[in-house]
Amino acid sequence: MGMREGVMPADPEQAAALELVHRLRDIVLRWELAIGEFARATGLHATDVRALVSLLDAERAEVEATPSWLAQQLGMTSQATTAVIRRLEAAGHVERLRSRTDGRSTRLQVSDSAVDLGWQFFGPLLDRMIATTRTLDPDQQKLVKGYLTAVSEALG
Numbered sequence: 001m002g003m004r005e006g007v008m009p010a011d012p013e014q015a016a017a018l019e020l021v022h023r024l025r026d027i028v029l030r031w032e033l034a035i036g037e038f039a040r041a042t043g044l045h046a047t048d049v050r051a052l053v054s055l056l057d058a059e060r061a062e063v064e065a066t067p068s069w070l071a072q073q074l075g076m077t078s079q080a081t082t083a084v085i086r087r088l089e090a091a092g093h094v095e096r097l098r099s100r101t102d103g104r105s106t107r108l109q110v111s112d113s114a115v116d117l118g119w120q121f122f123g124p125l126l127d128r129m130i131a132t133t134r135t136l137d138p139d140q141q142k143l144v145k146g147y148l149t150a151v152s153e154a155l156g
Helices: 012-042 046-060 067-074 078-090 112-133 138-154
Strands: 094-098 106-110
Touching: 012 046, 012 112, 046 067, 046 078, 046 094, 046 106, 046 112, 067 078, 067 106, 078 094
Parallel strands: none
Antiparallel strands: 094 106
16 A cells, blocks of 8 residues: 555655655744743743744844734734733833834833843753754855745745
8 A cells, every 4th residue: 555645745856845844844843842831931821922032033123013013923913912912011021112213102122031031941942053053054054044935935
């Protein structure tokens, strides 16, 4: 009895591509487990951790993270996002600051203490990932970055 095509494609190129997709899925699952462990250790909801990651990504990209921007990133209603923001504010993980461009609106920023907490937990994991990445030469890193960017865009 042969393997089903959707489980193991007969075409070797298709099978090799699917193997890469499975490696990516494995990475995503391991990352989600780490996020869940961090959430449990800090008493946060998984959505709260996703919000913190989104806010940190915005800061790195120099995007002003407003409450409505965060709602869009999380795929949540403004009411549900307000609850997330309130929990994070109450825990001291997020600060509301005046917008740099519109003094009437607010922007959200992850607190220094939350950044420190994240590094305490994720630092060793990130250090291992960085060390692994640094084994690649610049051309290999560029190739992997291009591939991962294309995969991210394919996911929508």
